[in-house]
Amino acid sequence: MRVQRVVAVLAALTAIAAATAAGAEGPQPWQMDFRPAASPVMEEIREFNTLLGIIIIGTGLFVMGLMGWVIIRYNAKANPVPSTTTHNLVVEVIWTVVPILILVVIAIPSFRLLYFQDRVEDAEMTLKATGNQWYWTYEYPDYSLPGSPGEPLTFDAFMVEDDQLEAGQLRLLETDNHVVLPVDTDIRILVTAPPEGVIHAWAVPSFGIKVDAVPGRLNETWVRITEPGTYYGMCSELCGVLHGFMPITVDAVSRAEFDAWMEAQLEAWAGLGNEETIRLASDGATANGEAR
Numbered sequence: 001m002r003v004q005r006v007v008a009v010l011a012a013l014t015a016i017a018a019a020t021a022a023g024a025e026g027p028q029p030w031q032m033d034f035r036p037a038a039s040p041v042m043e044e045i046r047e048f049n050t051l052l053g054i055i056i057i058g059t060g061l062f063v064m065g066l067m068g069w070v071i072i073r074y075n076a077k078a079n080p081v082p083s084t085t086t087h088n089l090v091v092e093v094i095w096t097v098v099p100i101l102i103l104v105v106i107a108i109p110s111f112r113l114l115y116f117q118d119r120v121e122d123a124e125m126t127l128k129a130t131g132n133q134w135y136w137t138y139e140y141p142d143y144s145l146p147g148s149p150g151e152p153l154t155f156d157a158f159m160v161e162d163d164q165l166e167a168g169q170l171r172l173l174e175t176d177n178h179v180v181l182p183v184d185t186d187i188r189i190l191v192t193a194p195p196e197g198v199i200h201a202w203a204v205p206s207f208g209i210k211v212d213a214v215p216g217r218l219n220e221t222w223v224r225i226t227e228p229g230t231y232y233g234m235c236s237e238l239c240g241v242l243h244g245f246m247p248i249t250v251d252a253v254s255r256a257e258f259d260a261w262m263e264a265q266l267e268a269w270a271g272l273g274n275e276e277t278i279r280l281a282s283d284g285a286t287a288n289g290e291a292r
């Protein structure tokens with residue numbers, strides 16, 4: 001009986017470890033740390049977080065040690081005749097210069113990281129995410145529908161409701177249509193919201209991305225996904241009643257799988273015909289009270 005339970009626990013742990021190793025991403029029970037990094041930006045964010053942790057813990061220990069020393073060594077009992085010193089040039093220079101140096105040590109990698117995550121020089125492809133109330137619309141501007149140049153592949157991604165979830169799908173994180181992106185590719189990500197909309201934020205923790213979707217403004221960031229797998233994120237700007245129900249699901253696949261997926265998508269869309277496509281798109285928009 002007990003052996004069985006131990007085996008069951010071990011099997012569960014192995015499954016979790018295997019899922020994590022395979023890049024299958026998502027929150028884990030009792031997770032305390034960031035999710036595993038799946039992009040160079042997130043790796044840098046983790047490193048920066050470690051640096052900050054060392055500085056913060058070091059500063060905290062130093063100040064606590066100093067206070068403990070003062071409390072023990074200079075209390076009224078241990079030190080009945082207090083010193084009347086009021087100024088000490090050396091100490092004052094140290095407590096001014098050392099914090100400045102600490103801030104410089106933080107500022108240099110911080111600014112470097114800000115510019116690193118800002119944009120990529122030569123993006124190989126572009127994904128545009130539009131935050132609607134309350135779902136995401138995705139566009140692949142590099143891939144036009146057959147026969148209608150300038151009409152990019154576009155689809156909406158709504159959250160899968162609790163009663164529609166299939167085995168293995170994560171509650172509040174699964175969308176009906178997944179964003180599919182190739183790994184090892186520099187992808188420019190454009191984020192915006194419709195003019196009559198509100199502010200959302202497109203955030204996928206494993207990519208180190210959290211970009212506001214602002215009405216009338218086109219924000220830019222980028223990702224280079226290092227591991228195939230499914231990655232989850234959610235709107236991270238309080239945007240209204242369904243703010244917690246507009247998740248992001250990204251499938252990262254090999255370049256060949258991506259090309260095959262894209263071909264299948266374009267074929268499916270081409271089969272609908274242009275007028276049909278536009279009608280479907282505008283129907284969807286009306287149903288959700290949104291004009292795009």
Ligand SMILES: [Cu+2]
Nearest residue numbers: 200235239243
């Ligand atoms: Cu939102």
